[in-house]
Amino acid sequence: xxxxxxxxxxxxxxMLLVAxxxxxxxxxxxxxxxxxxxxxxxxxxxxxxxxxxxxxYDVMYxxxxxxxxxTLKAEPGLAERWSMSDDGKRWVFFLRKGVTFTDGxxxxxxxxxxSLELLVRKESRWPFRSTFLRTEPKVLDRHTIAFDAREGSLxxxxxxxxxxxxxxxxxxxxxxxxxxKGYDERPIGSGPYKLKAKRAxxxxxxxxxxxxxxxxxxxxxxxxxxxxxxxxxxxxxxxxTRVAVLRTGGADIAELTPEVMREVERAKxxxxxxxxxxxxxxxxxxxxxxxxxxxxASLPWLKKDVRQALSLALNRKEIGDKFYFGAAAxxxxxxxxxxxxxxxxxxxxxxxxxxxxxxKLLADAGYPNGFTIPVRLFTMPGTTELxxxxxxxxxxxxxxxxxxxxxxxxxxxxxPDLVKRAFKGATIYRGFPQVEPVxxxxxxxxxxxxxxxxxxxxxxxxxxxxxATVNAKERxxxxxxxxxFLVTDFATLPMVSASYLYGTNPKTVxxxxxxxGKYPDRFEWVVPAR
Amino acid sequence: MRRFLLSRILQALVTLWLLxxxxxxxxxxxxxxxDVLLDARATEDDRKAMASVLGLDRPLPVQYAxxxxxxxxxNFGDSFKTRRPALTMVMERLPLTLELGTTAFLVSLVIAxxxxxxxxxxxxxxxxxxxxxxxxxxxxxxxxxxxLMLILLFAVTLEWLPASGAGGPAHLVLPSIxxxxxTVAGIMxxxxxxxxxxxxxxxxxxxxxxxxxxxxxxxxxALRNALIPPLTYAGxxxxxxxxxxVVTETVYAWPGVGQLVxxxxxxxxxxxxQVILLLFGVxxxxxxxxxxxxxxxxDPRIGLAETTxxxx
Numbered sequence: 001x002x003x004x005x006x007x008x009x010x011x012x013x014x015m016l017l018v019a020x021x022x023x024x025x026x027x028x029x030x031x032x033x034x035x036x037x038x039x040x041x042x043x044x045x046x047x048x049x050x051x052x053x054x055x056x057y058d059v060m061y062x063x064x065x066x067x068x069x070x071t072l073k074a075e076p077g078l079a080e081r082w083s084m085s086d087d088g089k090r091w092v093f094f095l096r097k098g099v100t101f102t103d104g105x106x107x108x109x110x111x112x113x114x115s116l117e118l119l120v121r122k123e124s125r126w127p128f129r130s131t132f133l134r135t136e137p138k139v140l141d142r143h144t145i146a147f148d149a150r151e152g153s154l155x156x157x158x159x160x161x162x163x164x165x166x167x168x169x170x171x172x173x174x175x176x177x178x179x180x181k182g183y184d185e186r187p188i189g190s191g192p193y194k195l196k197a198k199r200a201x202x203x204x205x206x207x208x209x210x211x212x213x214x215x216x217x218x219x220x221x222x223x224x225x226x227x228x229x230x231x232x233x234x235x236x237x238x239x240x241t242r243v244a245v246l247r248t249g250g251a252d253i254a255e256l257t258p259e260v261m262r263e264v265e266r267a268k269x270x271x272x273x274x275x276x277x278x279x280x281x282x283x284x285x286x287x288x289x290x291x292x293x294x295x296x297a298s299l300p301w302l303k304k305d306v307r308q309a310l311s312l313a314l315n316r317k318e319i320g321d322k323f324y325f326g327a328a329a330x331x332x333x334x335x336x337x338x339x340x341x342x343x344x345x346x347x348x349x350x351x352x353x354x355x356x357x358x359x360k361l362l363a364d365a366g367y368p369n370g371f372t373i374p375v376r377l378f379t380m381p382g383t384t385e386l387x388x389x390x391x392x393x394x395x396x397x398x399x400x401x402x403x404x405x406x407x408x409x410x411x412x413x414x415x416p417d418l419v420k421r422a423f424k425g426a427t428i429y430r431g432f433p434q435v436e437p438v439x440x441x442x443x444x445x446x447x448x449x450x451x452x453x454x455x456x457x458x459x460x461x462x463x464x465x466x467x468a469t470v471n472a473k474e475r476x477x478x479x480x481x482x483x484x485f486l487v488t489d490f491a492t493l494p495m496v497s498a499s500y501l502y503g504t505n506p507k508t509v510x511x512x513x514x515x516x517g518k519y520p521d522r523f524e525w526v527v528p529a530r
Numbered sequence: 531m532r533r534f535l536l537s538r539i540l541q542a543l544v545t546l547w548l549l550x551x552x553x554x555x556x557x558x559x560x561x562x563x564x565d566v567l568l569d570a571r572a573t574e575d576d577r578k579a580m581a582s583v584l585g586l587d588r589p590l591p592v593q594y595a596x597x598x599x600x601x602x603x604x605n606f607g608d609s610f611k612t613r614r615p616a617l618t619m620v621m622e623r624l625p626l627t628l629e630l631g632t633t634a635f636l637v638s639l640v641i642a643x644x645x646x647x648x649x650x651x652x653x654x655x656x657x658x659x660x661x662x663x664x665x666x667x668x669x670x671x672x673x674x675x676x677x678l679m680l681i682l683l684f685a686v687t688l689e690w691l692p693a694s695g696a697g698g699p700a701h702l703v704l705p706s707i708x709x710x711x712x713t714v715a716g717i718m719x720x721x722x723x724x725x726x727x728x729x730x731x732x733x734x735x736x737x738x739x740x741x742x743x744x745x746x747x748x749x750x751x752a753l754r755n756a757l758i759p760p761l762t763y764a765g766x767x768x769x770x771x772x773x774x775x776v777v778t779e780t781v782y783a784w785p786g787v788g789q790l791v792x793x794x795x796x797x798x799x800x801x802x803x804q805v806i807l808l809l810f811g812v813x814x815x816x817x818x819x820x821x822x823x824x825x826x827x828x829d830p831r832i833g834l835a836e837t838t839x840x841x842x
Binding site: 041123127 | 561614
């Protein structure tokens with residue numbers, strides 16, 4: 001009896017020891033504080049802001065499709081599956097059943113239709129407003145929705161449905177009740193978190209929904225690894241202050257820039273990279289169809305050998321090691337072509353640093369004493385280092401006799417000049433991975449596109465064919481053809497593959513993987529260290 | 531006196547009206563907000579739709595007339611960026627800027643006045659030099675650098691104070707020192723020169739001759755009279771601190787009007803920029819008016835002299 005009692009006592013003791021661990025593993029508690037440079041527009045209603053750029057939307061709203069954080073391949077979201085008709089005139093999405101908003105009502109095809117109609121209203125700033133004006137959403141049943149082409153086909157659009165990546169699904173019933181401004185103040189989504197509080201210009205706080213265990217997306221994972229009960233997004237514009245806040249425990253995740261990376265590492269904090277986030281590169285302007293009004297045949301950079309010389313003059317390894325403090329590596333490929341996405345050719349290799357050959361190429365091209373090229377410099381969100389990088393590029397070019405006339409400007413000033421084809425010279429710009437970049441290729445390279453980076457009848461014909469092609473293999477082949485042409489033509493000069501950098505506190509954050517090439521996201525997947 | 535007051539109020543209104551015009555035109559010279567509001571992929575139709583929503587598709591004089599008409603009624607329009615009333619956005623940030631500005635102003639006075647007095651009393655001694663150096667250091671350190679150094683020392687190394695944000699009194703310490711120290715030199719020099727003048731006055735000599743304690747003579751009799759010129763100047767410094775808190779608010783992530791200015795300018799959020807400019811304009815004009823009235827209160831001859839000059 002005594003032995004049995006001891007045995008039971010032992011079992012109970014073990015259970016008591018194990019039980020807290022099991023409970024702890026499934027715990028949803030604590031607060032995750034994210035220090036970020038901006039809170040963007042601080043709008044909670046997708047109608048009132050550029051939806052895809054909101055770091056905090058992802059925890060509150062959900063999307064029809066998601067993408068893998070590293071490969072960017074489309075993955076099922078609120079839509080379990082989807083398809084495009086053979087003629088490219090209809091997309092159909094089959095919704096997951098039993099998904100609920102935080103008020104307990106079920107998310108249906110009517111909500112999806114309403115969300116889309118909301119974002120095509122004329123006051124919407126959604127980047128794909130015009131795209132979706134070409135479609136007519138039709139509710140086929142409670143959990144099935146179709147998007148029909150109003151005219152022509154939808155084949156030229158994104159085959160991987162990336163257009164839906166940034167379409168937050170709102171509750172029609174709630175929206176009807178509270179209106180535009182009411183939804184901004186009291187938004188609800190179907191995501192794992194709901195809005196708790198916000199203070200203008202300072203912070204937005206979210207709280208895990210009480211029924212998270214039943215949540216289709218995070219329930220099982222949170223039960224296994226735990227999660228944070230609250231997430232606070234804090235706006236801290238200055239990077240040095242963000243580092244200080246991280247070091248003093250005021251933040252668990254902080255957005256960093258390369259120059260502070262070493263300091264953060266020395267202080268024993270982890271560095272999380274969003275690999276291959278973006279590629280800083282040189283774009284040329286003036287290589288247009290001769291029929292264009294501003295075409296000038298005398299521009300030196302119209303010659304392929306000159307562009308190759310400018311590429312060979314760049315010491316990409318040094319840029320990665322010194323300018324990016326080792327947080328970037330030499331890369332290849334034209335603008336808007338990235339590993340793992342449409343059109344990428346693994347055979348492309350970065351140009352070697354060879355100033356002697358560059359000089360010879362210049363001499364052979366008729367410029368033994370070099371020439372002057374205007375270079376416009378401006379910053380872009382997340383890549384504020386581009387003007388300084390431009391100065392480094394000017395230094396490399398100077399060594400082969402090419403003088404860069406550096407002109408500081410702003411993107412908003414520069415962009416209209418591109419559209420009007422009024423600027424001839426080069427820029428220091430960047431590209432980042434897109435699931436399917438046909439839209440940006442058209443903008444960048446098509447003679448009718450906005451940016452005029454490399455106009456050519458061949459490029460136009462490939463892009464036009466691509467727009468009319470539904471078959472995935474044929475599209476891949478066409479994209480490769482375009483990429484190979486642009487690479488051998490030295491149309492743009494990629495420098496390094498750089499990463500967005502974040503510092504995390506290892507005492508509070510065990511694991512987190514932001515999506516490649518995007519602003520930081522996936523905070524609902526941060527695994528607490530406890 | 532009434533005439534003088536009316537003339538000052540009229541001048542203030544004209545100044546503010548001119549300010550609205552300058553602000554309206556200058557903001558629009560910075561470019562088209564649609565370039566910032568809309569994505570690079572936006573089409574011409576998208577731009578036209580958004581321009582009509584924001585009223586930017588009308589001629590500039592019409593836009594100004596509408597703006598002014600609404601502004602007179604207290605409606606300054608909605609922010610392009612957030613679609614919330616611009617005035618509400620500014621007003622919800624203003625208390626934080628007032629809190630920071632007031633504390634910084636107090637810090638400035640607490641440092642500047644004693645240093646000014648001591649420098650005057652110990653004129654041309656090492657104490658005077660030390661006082662001047664302390665005051666001038668605040669003006670010499672770039673606010674940005676000073677803010678970061680204070681964060682590194684007091685938040686990161688010593689862990690005494692929070693590194694950023696607005697919260698309790700502890701959050702105010704570093705930003706208010708950073709902001710306030712900059713103005714110490716100006717106030718200190720004014721206090722010092724005013725004290726030097728006052729200390730030579732007959733009533734001070736008389737007070738000393740009567741055998742009053744030196745500390746009482748300096749801190750009670752002399753300082754009270756010497757403070758009038760610096761305090762009137764300090765009113766403008768106070769408004770300057772509010773308007774000039776941009777860098778401090780950025781370094782300390784203080785969510786006040788200063789940060790809103792940066793966001794709004796970067797975003798070409800015209801309605802918000804206009805409200806902020808008008809707000810600080812009202813503050814400056816109002817403070818000048820108060821100072822004018824203070825001068826008349828202190829010395830009624832000023833008001834009479836103005837009236838006489840105008841009549842003459």
